[in-house]
Every structure is written in structure tokens, then in C-alpha cells.
Amino acid sequence: MLLNSIKINDQEFVELKDIIYKNSGIMFAENKKYLLENRLSKRLADLNFTTFKDYIYYLKYDIKKRQELDTLINLVTINETYFLRERGQLDYLVSNIVPDLIKAGKKSIKVWSAPCSTGEEPYSIAILLKNAGLFDKASIDIIATDINSEVVALAKKGEYRQASFRGVPSDFMRNFDVQGQSYFIKDDIKRHVRFNTGNITTPAITSLIGKVDVIFCRNVLIYFDMDGKQRTIKNFYNILTDPGYLCLGHSETLNKISEDFTMKNAGTCIIYMKKK
Amino acid sequence: MGELQYEIKNGVFKVHINPDNDLSDISEVCNIVEKHSEVVLIGIDLYKCSYIQSKFLAGLIAVKKLAMSRKIDIELLNVCDQIAQVLQSTNLQKLFVIKDDFASYPLDTLFEGFLDTEKADTVSEYLAANYDEKIQNKLIEIIEKGNPLLVEYALLTMGKAQDHQNIEIYRKALNSNEANVKSAAILVLGWIGDTHSKEQLYSYLAAKEIGVFEAVAASIALLSDDTDSEKLAKYLHDKDERIRLVAIYALSLINDEKAFEYLSNAINEEKDETVRVQLAKKIALFKDERAGKILLGLLDDASIQIREAAASGLSRRGSGEFTSTLVEKIGDRDNWVGFFAAKSLAGIDDEKIIKKIESYYDKVEQNVKLAVIEVLGKCKGVDPSFLLSKLDDANEDIRKEALNSLNLMNSTVALTVAMKLYNTDESWLVRYKAVDIILEQKPVGYDSLLRGRLKDETNKYILEHIIGEIGE
Numbered sequence: 001m002l003l004n005s006i007k008i009n010d011q012e013f014v015e016l017k018d019i020i021y022k023n024s025g026i027m028f029a030e031n032k033k034y035l036l037e038n039r040l041s042k043r044l045a046d047l048n049f050t051t052f053k054d055y056i057y058y059l060k061y062d063i064k065k066r067q068e069l070d071t072l073i074n075l076v077t078i079n080e081t082y083f084l085r086e087r088g089q090l091d092y093l094v095s096n097i098v099p100d101l102i103k104a105g106k107k108s109i110k111v112w113s114a115p116c117s118t119g120e121e122p123y124s125i126a127i128l129l130k131n132a133g134l135f136d137k138a139s140i141d142i143i144a145t146d147i148n149s150e151v152v153a154l155a156k157k158g159e160y161r162q163a164s165f166r167g168v169p170s171d172f173m174r175n176f177d178v179q180g181q182s183y184f185i186k187d188d189i190k191r192h193v194r195f196n197t198g199n200i201t202t203p204a205i206t207s208l209i210g211k212v213d214v215i216f217c218r219n220v221l222i223y224f225d226m227d228g229k230q231r232t233i234k235n236f237y238n239i240l241t242d243p244g245y246l247c248l249g250h251s252e253t254l255n256k257i258s259e260d261f262t263m264k265n266a267g268t269c270i271i272y273m274k275k276k
Numbered sequence: 277m278g279e280l281q282y283e284i285k286n287g288v289f290k291v292h293i294n295p296d297n298d299l300s301d302i303s304e305v306c307n308i309v310e311k312h313s314e315v316v317l318i319g320i321d322l323y324k325c326s327y328i329q330s331k332f333l334a335g336l337i338a339v340k341k342l343a344m345s346r347k348i349d350i351e352l353l354n355v356c357d358q359i360a361q362v363l364q365s366t367n368l369q370k371l372f373v374i375k376d377d378f379a380s381y382p383l384d385t386l387f388e389g390f391l392d393t394e395k396a397d398t399v400s401e402y403l404a405a406n407y408d409e410k411i412q413n414k415l416i417e418i419i420e421k422g423n424p425l426l427v428e429y430a431l432l433t434m435g436k437a438q439d440h441q442n443i444e445i446y447r448k449a450l451n452s453n454e455a456n457v458k459s460a461a462i463l464v465l466g467w468i469g470d471t472h473s474k475e476q477l478y479s480y481l482a483a484k485e486i487g488v489f490e491a492v493a494a495s496i497a498l499l500s501d502d503t504d505s506e507k508l509a510k511y512l513h514d515k516d517e518r519i520r521l522v523a524i525y526a527l528s529l530i531n532d533e534k535a536f537e538y539l540s541n542a543i544n545e546e547k548d549e550t551v552r553v554q555l556a557k558k559i560a561l562f563k564d565e566r567a568g569k570i571l572l573g574l575l576d577d578a579s580i581q582i583r584e585a586a587a588s589g590l591s592r593r594g595s596g597e598f599t600s601t602l603v604e605k606i607g608d609r610d611n612w613v614g615f616f617a618a619k620s621l622a623g624i625d626d627e628k629i630i631k632k633i634e635s636y637y638d639k640v641e642q643n644v645k646l647a648v649i650e651v652l653g654k655c656k657g658v659d660p661s662f663l664l665s666k667l668d669d670a671n672e673d674i675r676k677e678a679l680n681s682l683n684l685m686n687s688t689v690a691l692t693v694a695m696k697l698y699n700t701d702e703s704w705l706v707r708y709k710a711v712d713i714i715l716e717q718k719p720v721g722y723d724s725l726l727r728g729r730l731k732d733e734t735n736k737y738i739l740e741h742i743i744g745e746i747g748e
Contacts (some may be wrong), residue, residue, distance in 0.1 A: 010712075010741075011708060011709060011712060014708060014737040014741075015705065018737065029360075029369070029374070030373070030374070031373075031374050031375060031376075032394075034398075035394060038397075048557070048584055048585055048587075048588030048589075048612075048616070049588070050588075050592060054615075057615075057643050057646055057673070058643070060673065061641070061642045061643040061646075062612075062643070080393045162424055162454065163424065163425055163456070166391070166423070166425070167423075181453065181454075181455075222357050222360070222361075225364065226364055226365055251356060251357040251358065252357060253357075253358055253361065255358070255361065255362075256361065256362065256365040257361075257365075
């Protein structure tokens with residue numbers, strides 16, 4: 001808000017977005033230039049650089065380039081989220097998907113939240129499942145991953161500020177311990193979620209996660225190019241059990257990306273189901 | 277088929293597409309452009325569309341072709357993610373500039389943009405630029421409701437709009453428990469020049485919340501009078517390192533003679549490395565001639581961070597009277613000091629010094645080599661043979677930088693080289709730079725030259741660059 005952002009020119013932009021793409025799968029579109037400027041200007045200033053070109057050379061030629069690449073990816077992949085975001089799919093998971101799986105005889109159910117950012121989504125899932133008493137009816141494992149190691153560390157810590165709660169009902173807050181201006185997720189919720197660092201566009205993620213029944217991957221495909229989207233959805237297809245459910249962001253679609261899923265209109269939300 | 281809604285104002289032809297508009301409607305866009313020679317920009321607003329049909333895409337291409345033939349710019353406005361995906365999958369995205377245009381948004385929807393971290397700043401700027409009673413009332417309503425994320429941007433918007441009328445609201449927000457709200461209030465009070473709040477701002481210098489102390493420093497600087505440098509200088513001796521950093525920041529923003537005196541004394545007394553680095557960075561921002569001497573002295577500091585900060589500061593100020601020392605520093609044991617030292621020498625026109633700069637090239641690390649090549653492009657009277665010899669280097673950045681510097685030095689020679697490298701260089705970075713130079717100079721037949729290689733070009737960035745300029 002305070003720092004004047006350093007402007008990035010066209011050549012610098014393509015070079016930097018290529019580095020980010022090759023290391024994260026995220027493709028910054030032309031109209032997202034300002035995002036790179038906003039998110040990286042402070043880092044450039046800290047390193048004494050006044051142009052993005054100098055920073056690119058730092059990423060390529062400094063002895064600590066590997067470390068800086070991690071810093072870069074962490075800075076550009078931070079996505080702010082909040083508890084109970086796009087609640088329709090969360091409610092559908094709790095009221096339909098998980099009960100249906102249990103009815104079908106599933107004893108062990110796995111839900112994957114990717115990318116999980118600072119943990120609001122997987123913890124929301126855990127809270128809703130607990131409130132519905134579903135943890136007592138089956139062994140439900142919630143796995144949460146993100147490419148950004150810093151947000152995963154924050155998610156594991158489970159400490160939140162008020163900005164993470166936007167219009168949540170007051171009884172939702174009983175799942176947190178309040179200390180000053182911080183809200184700590186209670187241990188009985190925390191223990192249901194396992195966090196890991198991982199890139200959803202790479203095949204390696206499938207061995208890290210194993211088979212899952214439900215995937216939440218919301219508001220991230222928009223950052224990938226067509227190839228990245230297709231690779232990611234292919235990974236999801238391979239990793240999902242049968243039946244397998246995929247929840248995307250409300251503005252995202254599989255149109256032109258994959259024909260391996262059937263779209264299901266679940267009233268307040270859309271769910272994709274793996275085709276047999 | 278629906279009725280085509282549009283307006284033409286100041287050469288801007290803005291078309292609002294409805295979901296029921298079809299190919300014949302988009303063809304009508306071409307007819308209208310044909311009739312209005314004053315049109316310099318076509319804005320196709322897709323705010324009301326959540327999808328587009330393939331026939332519509334064909335129509336868009338026809339409009340693009342017409343726009344290119346008439347040298348009219350074209351923008352797609354308010355493209356939703358689904359449509360963006362269709363454009364991406366059909367490779368049409370590269371043909372259009374895609375932008376948000378908040379003028380199409382209903383006011384209530386626009387305020388929701390405050391919750392979107394990617395959009396909040398631009399929404400706020402737009403509302404401030406179009407500030408009226410309706411927006412003001414809505415912002416006050418948002419503040420009264422108390423959602424901290426919305427309140428922050430409501431305050432900032434009112435401040436940007438220089439709304440002095442509601443000063444009590446900002447003063448009240450100073451006491452908020454939410455750091456983001458407090459920071460916003462502090463900034464706004466600085467922007468609107470509320471000197472009455474200055475004392476209270478000083479009490480927040482020790483604030484621990486991220487953003488608050490930076491806002492305090494900025495606002496104190498904005499509200500400062502002759503007494504503030506002295507007042508802030510006392511904080512340079514505070515035992516809390518963070519408060520010393522805030523004081524340094526605020527003094528650098530005040531940027532008067534007294535502030536310089538205090539900071540230049542502090543760099544001799546300060547023991548903490550982090551604080552000294554900040555002192556070096558901020559001293560570099562003063563125009564005072566003594567700042568250069570201080571930075572030069574810091575080039576021999578024991579701390580690598582301080583040496584680099586000083587060298588970077590000098591590179592921004594230019595070498596001036598310290599040229600000979602800075603030339604020597606190109607070979608510094610710390611290659612980033614060498615990098616910044618080389619960059620500080622832009623504008624040199626002394627042949628001997630230029631030769632000396634060139635002489636370091638073979639002895640230094642890759643990043644310093646790049647800085648040397650860059651700076652030679654900005655010096656006067658450089659023999660281009662040095663740069664020409666680097667066009668065959670194994671490192672693609674060296675070749676790209678040499679081509680760039682050659683272009684700054686002699687654009688005619690650079691164009692000839694660029695036309696060759698566009699066809700032959702194996703690195704897309706070099707070819708991209710070559711395309712840049714060709715498009716910048718647009719020699720006769722440049723479009724055929726670029727088009728001639730399109731089918732063999734495999735790099736998507738270069739393809740987008742060329743097609744965006746000359747079409748497929």
C-alpha cells in the first residue's frame with residue numbers, strides 16, 4: 001500500500017513469467033502484470049534492485065539463486081482466502097457426498113484440498129464434517145497441499161486474524177481459541193487435517209497423495225495455461241477413486257479442458273464427477 | 277439477435293455486448309467503425325456475458341482485422357474467466373488487450389471488489405476518481421457496518437478522493453483494533469493534512485502491527501513542519517530497533533537538511549547491521565552532495581549488506597565525482613558491489629574510462645559482465661566492436677544485453693543485427709529482444725520479415741508478441 005511499485009517492462013515480464021511458469025505451473029496473463037509489480041516490489045527494494053531485469057539476473061546468477069527462487073514462488077503464489085468460502089460445495093460435501101460414500105460401504109474417505117493456502121478451506125471442511133458428526137461414522141482423512149511452503153507452515157500453525165472470517169456464523173467461532181487479535185484453530189479440528197507442500201501440476205503429486213474420493217481445487221485453474229490445466233485435471237482424474245468428486249471455483253469450468261468428468265448441478269453449486 | 281448497445285465518445289467506440297447478441301450484431305460493429313473515422317479505440321464490453329459462441333469469436337476476429345487495417349486499438353473489457361478460457365483455448369487471447377472497465381459495474385457489485393485483493397486497489401482508485409454523493413454515502417454505510425476489510429478500502433477511497441468533510445470518521449478509525457483499518461486511517465489523515473492528529477500518530481510509532489508503523493512514518497512526513505525532524509531524531513536512539521527503523525523511514529520521507537544531518541550522524545553511531553543497511557539506503561535518497569561521500573565510504577564497510585546497499589545507492593545517484601573509485605569497484609570481491617558500481621557509470625564519455633570498464637569484463641562474474649555491457653550502451657563514444665564481439669557469446673543473456681546496448685548506441689547497426697538474430701539465434705530471449713528492436717524501428721518490409729518465420733517459431737511469447745502487433 002505504501003511502497004511505490006517498481007514497473008516491469010514487456011521483456012522483463014515475459015522472462016519472469018517464464019521462470020515462474022517453469023517452477024510452479026502458474027502462468028501470469030498480460031493483464032496480471034500489476035500483480036507481479038505489487039507482490040515483488042518490496043523484495044526488489046530489499047535486495048537493492050530498481051529494475052526487474054536486475055532481479056531476474058539475481059535469480060539466474062546469484063549463488064543463492066535456488067533459495068531466491070523459492071522466495072519468488074512463495075511471494076507470487078499467496079492467495080488470500082477465508083473460512084466457508086463458496087459454501088455451497090462444502091455443504092454438499094457434508095450433506096450428500098460423504099453420507100453417500102458411507103452408505104455405499106466406504107469405511108475410509110479421503111478429501112484433498114489443493115491448493116490449501118493458509119488452511120481456511122481444509123479446516124472449514126473439518127469443522128463442517130465434525131459438526132455433522134461424520135468423523136464418528138467413517139475414517140475421514142483431509143489432506144491439504146500447497147506449492148507455497150510459507151503458507152503451508154502458517155496453515156499448520158492454525159493461527160488466523162479476523163480477515164479470515166467473512167460473515168461466518170457465530171457458532172463457527174467456537175472452533176477457535178481467541179488470544180488477543182488471533183484466533184487459533186482448536187486441536188480437535190486440527191488433528192483431522194494433514195498438510196504437505198506439493199505442486200498439483202506435476203505427476204509426483206499423485207504418489208504423495210494416493211487415491212482420494214473428493215478434491216477441492218478452487219480458484220486456481222485460472223492461473224494455469226491450457227497445458228497446465230489439462231495436466232492438473234489429468235492428475236486429478238488419475239488420483240480420484242470411483243466414484244470421485246471434483247469441486248472447482250464457481251467461475252471455473254472443465255469446458256475445453258477435459259471430457260473425463262460429468263458436470264452435476266447440485267442446486268447452489270456445481271460438482272464434477274469422474275466418468276467411469 | 278439483440279439490439280447492439282454502444283456509444284462513441286472522444287474517439288472511443290464502446291460496445292456493450294449482451295448474451296443475445298449474435299454474429300450479425302458483431303458485424304454491425306464493423307459497419308459502425310467504417311462510418312466513424314474519428315474512432316481510435318474500440319472497447320468491446322463483455323460484462324453481461326458469461327459465455328460466447330464460436331460464431332461470435334469469428335466476428336471478433338473480423339473486428340480485430342478491421343481495427344488493424346485502420347490502426348485502431350481494440351480492447352476486450354470485463355472478460356469473465358469462462359470467456360478468458362475460451363479465448364485461451366482458441367489462441368485468440370494474444371490478439372486482444374484484455375482489461376477491466378469498472379464503468380460497466382453496478383455500484384453495489386463494485387464495492388464487493390474491496391474483498392478481492394487483486395482488484396481492491398484499482399476499484400478504490402476508480403471510485404475515488406468518480407467520487408460523488410452516492411459513492412460517499414455507500415462508503416459511510418460500509419464503514420458503519422464494520423467489516424474490517426471493507427472499512428479499510430472505504431477509508432482509503434475517501435482519502436484518495438480528498439473527502440475532508442468526514443474527517444471525524446477517519447479520526448475515530450484511528451482507534452480501531454484492526455491493524456489494517458488503523459493503517460488506512462493514519463494514511464488518510466496524512467493525505468488530507470490533518471495536523472491535529474499528528475501527536476496521536478507519534479504514539480503509534482511503536483506499534484507492532486505490520487503496516488501501522490509504515491503508515492505512521494508516511495503520514496508524519498506528510499504532516500511535518502520544522503520541528504518534526506528533531507522530534508523524530510530522538511527515536512534514532514531508541515533501544516527498540518524497530519522504532520529506530522521507523523524514525524529513519526520518516527526522516528527520509530521528510531528529506532530536509534536537518535533530516536539528512538540526523539541520519540548521517542546516525543550511520544556513524546549505529547551498531548546494528550539491519551539498521552545501518554536502512555540508513556545507507558535512505559541516505560542515498562538525499563540529494564545532498566555529502567550523501568555520495570558517505571556511501572562511497574561505506575563501500576569499504578565490513579558488512580556485505582552495507583557495501584551492497586551503498587553501491588546500489590551510488591548506482592542510482594550516478595558516479596559523479598567518484599568515477600575513478602567506482603570503476604575500480606567493478607572488480608570488487610563482492611560481485612553485487614561490482615554490479616552496482618558498473619551500473620553507476622552510465623553516461624560516461626571519457627574514452628580512457630570506457631576502456632578501463634571494458635578491461636574488467638574478462639575478470640568478473642557473469643552478473644557484473646551483464647552490468648558492464650548494459651552500462652556501455654549508456655556511455656558515449658563507445659566503440660561498437662566490443663559489443664559486437666559479445667553477440668556470439670555462449671550465454672544468452674550476454675547476447676541479449678549486447679544487442680540491447682547496441683540498440684541504445686547505434687540503432688541502425690542494431691537493426692541489421694536484430695534482423696539476423698531473429699532468424700538465427702537459438703535463444704528465445706535474444707529473438708524476443710530482436711523482435712522488439714524490429715517492431716520499434718519498423719523498417720520497410722518488417723512485417724513480411726517477421727511473418728516469414730512465424731511458422732518455424734516455437735516460442736509462445738515471441739508468437740504472441742508478433743501476432744499482437746501484426747496479426748497472423
